[in-house]
Amino acid sequence: MRPAPLEGLEPTLNQRTFSIIGPGRAGTAIAKALANNGWVISRVAGRSIEHAQSLAEKLGAMACIAADVGIGVELIIIATPDSAISETAQIVSVQAESGALLIHLAGATGVEALEGVRSTRPDLVLGSLHPLQTLSDDNAFEKLQGAFCAVEGPPEIEGLARELGLTPFSVLPENRSAYHATAVVASNHLVALMGQVERMANNAGVPFEAFAPLARTAIEAALISGPATALTGPVSRGDTATIEAHLRVIDSSEVAVYKALARDALRLSGRDDAALEELLS
Template identity: 35%
Template sequence: MRELERESPTNTVRIAEQPRIPSLAIIGPGRVGRSVAAAAERAGIRVRLAARDDAVDAGRESEAALLCVPDNEIVAACDAVVRAVPPLRFVGHTSGATTLDALASAHVAGAEVFSLHPLQTIPDGATELAGAPCAVAGSSDAAVELARQLGARLEMRPFEVPEERRAAYHAAAAMASNLMVTLEESAAELLDVAGVDSPGRELLASLVLRTAANWAERGPDALTGPIARGDTETIERHLEALQELAPELIPVYESLSERARAIAAAAEAVR
């Protein structure tokens, strides 16, 4: 249905009526770069996807460059594309934790700099970005507006994060996504060690998805289980089982249990 919508005459008119987005060079043909490039092409933006070796040529053909590279490669990628300034007018990156300081060489050369971080897990180069929030920042009002318009054209929901709080913002994202995968994989491994005769991920998937949906709808009121109801005997049995089968998970369980108690107490206090 989404593809049909994008190809419909109505959608063509809608794209034409939107603010113009400069031609875009995407530097870095990895998972993020390919996903952003695909979304940009669907939005009718003229885009060139290039590796760092072709960054200068791609930049000279574009008005804006978006660096879709790992955090520790942003400075080098920026130094590579900076030779295209001008005609390149804007240089951005897609990092969540990195500030605009990593783009200093482009700014010194006369380009405005920005960032656009999709708040979305991107496991492959065909990841759908539509509907996801995206954190934006810019060195000027024009750069922020470009980042906002680009995010909107990619059908994401732009919002701003203070530069000095980028690391905290990204830590929150990592907790919600990366560490959740780590936690669920640990739970699945525990089921395997316990001798449960079925793949742990298959058994836990519906519980995980329903819990996430409950949290999205109810926030801390979605918390259930022995900690929420103060069932200390069951918690002790959990710890005894972990001591026998997976002692390395005891610190994880205890830390999360302490945090769960605090959340449950805070939720109860406002009821």
């Protein structure tokens, strides 16, 4: 049974419609952003009807099976795990409307993930749109405003990105994995590094939150002035004695990461320091 739509989301002749399969963080954020821009969501599909029901109810849509998600809409969004994109595209394309836009949101792969549909449904418009933003909470769609995104496909994809407040750019297919690896370092690895800060802060008897202003300032300086200019600390000034003191007291489980990042800081500094290189080896 279809729930009552949110006020203003009942389709009219002038409103554009979309459906989504994969109501996870990214899919939910994009769906909410589209709804805020006047699009009307028709159907939501997931691993099961129950899995899709929550987002469907929030946006006044119908929860359905994957095969039905493309019925009667202009835009179909695949927000499944990367490994399921190709198979999902084949399933949803069967009942898709002629001329519909079929896109996925993955970062590690481009429009080639949809190539299997091209021969069976050449009347569909294929593309990919990967928001370069962390989407980890219920209000994540608000973070799309001003973020960048990798797009591939016809001009409609870039237009959709701009409509959502995103700044689109293109990535060559041969650079896709390198692009995604960079995104992982910029997001996931930074979070993992904050995990190390939290552990070391606990061992030092200092509140983790005490390091928040320092971390924010360092990131902002690196983004504004460039990493090499923003670099400070014992490595940048060749203070071997301080680094030796650090290595004596930090937990043995933290030493490998500390040394690896210190070596990277040394490379960034441009210093030719044999003693420091030996200490960090």
